[in-house]
Structures are given as structure tokens and as C-alpha cells.
Amino acid sequence: MNNNLIKMMDPRQALIAALIFLFPFLSLITDFGVSLSSFTFVLAAPFFLKPGRTALARHWPEIRWVVFAFAFNFLYALLLFLVRDGATLPMLEKPLRMLFAVSALMLVLVLKPDRKSLWWGVIAGALAGALLVGYQRTELDLDRPGGLINPITFGDLSLCLGLVALAATLDFRRAHRAIWPGLGAIAGLLGSILTGTRGGWVALALAAFLFVRYSHVLSARRMRALMALGVVLLAGSYFVPDTGVRERVAQGVADVESYAAGGSAFTNVGIRLELWKGASMLIKERPLLGVDRLAYPNHLRAYVEQGRLDPVVLPMPHFHNDALQSLVTGGIPGLLAWSVTLLAPFMFFARVLARHESVSQQQLALALAGLLVVTSYFSFGLTEVIFWSVKGSMFYALMIFLLMGFCLNAKENDGK
Secondary structure, eight states, X not given: XXXXXXXXXXXXXHHHHHHHHHHHHHHTTOSSHHHHHHHHHHHHGGGGHHHHHHHHHHTHXXXXXXXXXXXXXXXXXXXXXXXXXXXXXXXXXXHHHHHHTHHHHHHHHHHXXXXXXXXXXXXXXXXXXXXXHHHHHHTSOXXXXXXXXXXXXXXXXXXXXXXXHHHHGGGOOSHHHHXXXXXXXXXXXXXHHHHTOSTHHHHHHHHHHHHHHTTTTOXXXXXXXXXXXXXXXXXXXHHOGGXXXXXXXXXXXXXXXXXXXXXXXXXHHHHHHHHXXXXXXXXXXXXXXXXXXXXXXXXXXXXXXXTSSOGGGTTOSSOSOHHHHXXXXXXXXXXXXXXXXXXXXXXXXXXXXXXXXXXXXXXXXXXXXXXXXXXXXXXXXXXXXXXXXXXXXXXXXXXXXXXXXXXXXXXXXXXX
């Protein structure tokens, strides 16, 4: 961050700005970065409760549905914990911590740190992540590098950082500074490519749809140039054997053809298809409240013993699809609880873009970044349970609430 900017802040602003910067910067290159940030936000919140309540009340009509969505997600998890035999406290950790991420929103509204602290953290995080997996790929010769976590989650979060950096180019007016979010966007995409993660490709398609949908708003030539460069980079990676992209595409097609022909399900795609088959069987049996996460492996084992399911599903920890995972473990209300944590933030940011004629470029950048985070997580969840890990869950919640806070601050500045 700019030293002159820090000098202009009071110490509390500087500390929160540093914390906001560290959150995305450490998200890919450490095991503890996201959790450390979430705990620090929660620990800091009690020192600002009175002004925090005032700030939240002032913006309550705009934020209430998002807060209600995360609260409903936690309360339904709490209900299942109370009514199910053998339920354990860890099942409450993620929904509770995601709800507590509202503390980040409160602190941003109260202390009003500069939004560039988030942009620079995203840029630095994307660059650091790409360097890490690049080193693992070239120097350690890892076929599927993933930093300190699994390659799928790393690739998804790297791409998410890249898309947020792309949105940030709208907020960098000077050309020489706009180079940095551009580099962050390319680094995020490159990091995803190096992990060999295919699930992120759907996120790119949805991102392209958003850019077309809001093309009348997003008139920045720099962004269009970066989008074109990203397409060239992605297409070029297919023709460079060392990236493994062509091999992953061919493997995916072969897996589907083999499974459809009745061949082995013991492939990356085949296992997913068999898991989804097993999930649909469980959902038909218990659609209302679902099956406890610790109990459904026994049901899958019974299907295997009956010859209705391939044994390849037994070692898998989840169903590789967020919607199916929510339906299996929580029934129809569980699907609703998962859905609203995506839909409510989506509507918040979409309303900002709908008012594009009366809002600043800063608000547009923040709202676009928010939409990209939501749609990315939706697309990641089509072939992976991105909310399975604490890191994946908290990255989403913190990024959503931080972007909301900065969006509301920018709105107040526009009014002044």
C-alpha cells in the first residue's frame, strides 16, 4: 500500500486497512491467512459495537436480506444439530463463522478504510499464488500443483482473485497504475491454468456473460483489452503441451464417453457422475430433511452392496456438487439455505449496477467484483463442493461483506 495513504489514516484505519490487505494476499500462500483474518475481524468488532450498531442500522434496508441469508444458513444448521442423533459441534463452525463475517462489514462501515487496501491485497494475492504454483510446476515438477491446499480449491480461489482484480481496473484511473490490476487478473487466470482445474472454466463463461450483460456500464477499454488477453491466454494454453490443458480436456471427454458406454467409473469425471447418481438416490429417499453427513456414507455403502452403485464412491468425502451436497445433508431447506447465501449478495450487487447512471465508477467496480465472486462460487460448486473447506467458505463470506461495506461507503461519498 501507498505510504502516503497510510500516513493520512488514523491508526485504527491503518490497522484495518492492513488486515484487509492481508486477507486476500495470504489466502493462497498460507494455511492460516483466511482464518487469521476472520478471527481478527471478530475480535476487533466488540471495540466498535456502539458505532457499529449505528452504521448497520443506517444501512439496514440495503443489507438486511444478505444478513438474513447467512443467519438462516446458520440457524438451519443449528436446528439439524439439535434434532439429529450423533450431531457434532464442528458442523456448526462454517455457518457460524460465515455469519460472523458481518463483523468485517461493520468495521468497514465504521472506520472507512480505503478500498484500495482490498484491491492491492487481491492483486498481490493473485501474483503470489501464480508464482507459488509456477514454482511447484516448473521446479518441483508437480503435475497438479496446489500450493499448500488441494489443486481444485487453489485453482478456483486463484481465478476468483483474478476476476476481482479485473473488476478493480475500473477503479484505477491512471494508466500506469491500472497495469497492476491487469497483472493481477492475468496472474489469477494463469494460477488457475497451472493447477489444471477445469471447474473454473465455467466461471469464465459466466464472467463473460456478465461483461456482455453490463457492457453498457463497463465501457473501460482497459477491461476489454484484458478480457481479450485472457481469452488469448486460455486458448493459447490449450496448444502448449506443458500446461496440460489439452490433456485435461481430452481426458474429460474420454471419461464421459467411457461412463456413457458402461465402462469404468474410476476416472475423474466418472467418479463425479457416479457420486451424483448416488446423491439422487439419497435425495429421492429423504427429500425433506436429508441425511446426516456422518450417516450418508453408510447409505452409499448399502447401495454398493446391492449392486446399485459403483464402489468408487465410497472413499470420496463429498458429492462434488454444492447443490447436491446441500440437498443430501439438509433436504429442501438445506438447498434453500445454501441458495440464499448466493442469491441475496447477487441481488445486492446487481441493484448497484442497475443504478449505473447515478453511481460512481468506484461503486461499479465494487459491485462488479461482488457479482463475479458470487457467480464464480456458483460455477465452482457445479463440479466441486467449494464450501466444503473452512478456507473456501470464509473466503467467500469475507469477500462478500468487505465488498458490500466498501460499496456502501462509496455510495455515501457519492451523496456528499
